Amino acid sequence: MTAASSKASLLSRIEDLRHIPTIPAVLGPLLRYLELPAEQLDVQKVTDMIAQDKSLAAQCLQMANSPLFGRWQKVDSLRAAIVGLGIQRVRDIALSCGVLNIIPGETQGIDPVVFWEHSLGVALVCRHFARKISYPDPGKAYLAGLLHDLGIIVNLWMLPKEFRGAYDLARNEGIPLHEAEQSRLGFTHCESGRLLANRWELASDLREVVSFHHSPPCSHEHASLIALVEISDLLCRMSGLNHGFIEKREVNLLEETSFNVLAEQCPGEKEFDWARLTFELDSYMDEVHALVHAIYRK
C-alpha cells in the first residue's frame, strides 16, 4: 500500500465516527444554557441540570474544592459551589468533567489519563497566560486548552494499533507526538480532531484550535487564540505535564511563530516574564495529577 492510500484508508476509518462517544447527555443543554448572559442565569436551574448526572455532580464538587479553581474553603453542595465560584468557573468545571469522562476502551497499553492531565494542564496555563497578557477571553482560552488534543483521543480510539506505533516512535526518539503521527500515519491528531470537532459542532474558534495548533497560525481568523494554545501546549510538553514522555529538545519561545503572532496582537506579551510562568507551572503539575487521579479513582 502506498503512503497516500494508507493515509486515505486510515482517515476513512476515522471518518466512521459512529463509535466515538458524544459529550455526556447533560452537557450539551448545560453548555448552551451557560452561554446566556450571566444576569439571565438561574442558579437553581444550573444546579438541577448538573445534579441529573450523579457522577458528573460528584466530580464537579471535587474540582470545585481544588485550589486550581480558586476555592480554599471546603464546599459540600453543588449550590454552594456555584454561588461561590461563579458561572464562568462552573462552566469550566462542567466541561472539564464531561471531557475527562471520554475514555477509549482499547488503548494498546497507553494510559489515556496522561492526555487528560496534559489537556487540563494546558487549559490552566492558557487561562493564566491569557489573564497575564490581557487576552480578552480567558474562559475561552481555558476551553481551547482543554479541547486542543481531542484528535489524540480519536486516534487512540479509532486506530489504537497504528497510534501505538506513532506513540512509541515519539517516546523512543523523544520527538513531538504530532511529528511521529505524521511520519507513521501520514496525518496528525489535528486532522482527526477536526473531524470530531465538526461532528460535535464546536464553535468555529475551538474548531480552529483543534485543527491548527501545530501549524503556523498567522492566516487563521482566530490566530491569537491558536497561538496562545500552541505556546501553552509547548510549555506543558517541556514540563511534567507532557504527553507521558520527554521531548529531547531545546525550545526558544522567541523563535516560535506563535510568539510573533501574540506579540502583535497582545502588547502585554512582549514584557512577559516567561521564567515566572514556567515556575508557576510547577504548582499546576502536582495539583493536576492529584485532581485527575481523584476523578479516575475507581
Place this chain on the structure above:
Amino acid sequence: MTTALAPVRSPIALDGPPDPDLIRIRDLVYQVAGIFHPDSKLRLLQDRCGRRMKELKTLTFREYFEHLTIRPTRQTELVALLNEITIGETYFFRNQPQLDALQQIVIPKIIEAKSKLPLKRMRIWSAGCSTGEEPYTLSMVLLEESQRRLKGWTVEILATDLNERSLAHSKSAIYGNYSTRHLTAYYRQKYFTPNGEQLEVQQSVRNQIAFSRLNLSDDARMTFMKGLDVIFCCNVLIYFDLASKRRVIQHFFNNLLPHGYLFLGHSESLYGVNDDFRLVHLPGTTAYVKGERVQAGKQAL
C-alpha cells in the same frame, strides 16, 4: 467511576487562602533575589519566614514584611531570610532535570558547534561552588559521557567560590550522609570510597576539576574567565544587588562562547536583570543562551 465524594489530596492547599502578606514576601524575594516560590512551595516559604519570625519575635507576616522593607536592618534581614531559603540546598545530584538536559541536549549541541575545531575541549564553570557537591556531580556526569559522546575530548571543570572554608571542604572531597543522600548506588560505588562513616570522592572525579577562590564582583579577574561552554551559577546571584548582578551576568555573557549555556538554580530567574541572554526551555528545566542565536528579524521583539 466513583460517585462518592472522595476528598482531593491537594498539594497546594495551605489551611486556607494564602496570607496576602506572605504573597508580598514571595514577590519581594522574587523581585530582589530572582528566586520564585510557586504556590506549591508557599508552605516552604512560610516555614522559612517562620524561623526568622521566631528569632525576631514577630507574630505576623505583615510585621515581618516591614522587617524586610522599612526597618533599618532590612538588608541584614533579607540576607538572613535568603540563607534560610537556600539552606540544605547543597547535595550531590541536586537538580536532576538540569543534569539530564546537560547530558542529552547541551553536550550534543556543544559537540556539534565545535565539530570543526581541531581541539576537542569542553570547559565548564561552577561559579559559587560552595562545598563542592555541584562540580563533583558535573565531573561524574561528564566522566559517564567520556566513553560515549565525549570520547577523545578533554574536559575542564573550573570551580570557584569566595569562601575559603567552603573551598577547603571541596578540596578535602569527603562528604557525610546529608550531601550524599540522593546518590544512586551506581554512582556511590563507582566514584566514591568509604572513609569512616563518610564518603570520599575518587581521584578520577577530582582530576577534572580546578578549584580556586574567586569573587564574582572582582571585575579584573572575571574578564580572564574565557572560552566557556557552560556556566552553572546556582543560588549565588540571589545575594547580589541589581547593579552587581547585572555586572556579573554581563561578565558571564562575555565569558561564554557563542553557543554557551548559563544554568541558574531551581526557580531562579534573570527577569529584569539582563536582556542579552535568552531563556530557553529544556525538558523539565530552563537555561539561558546568548541572544545572537535568535535569528535576525526576530530580534526586534
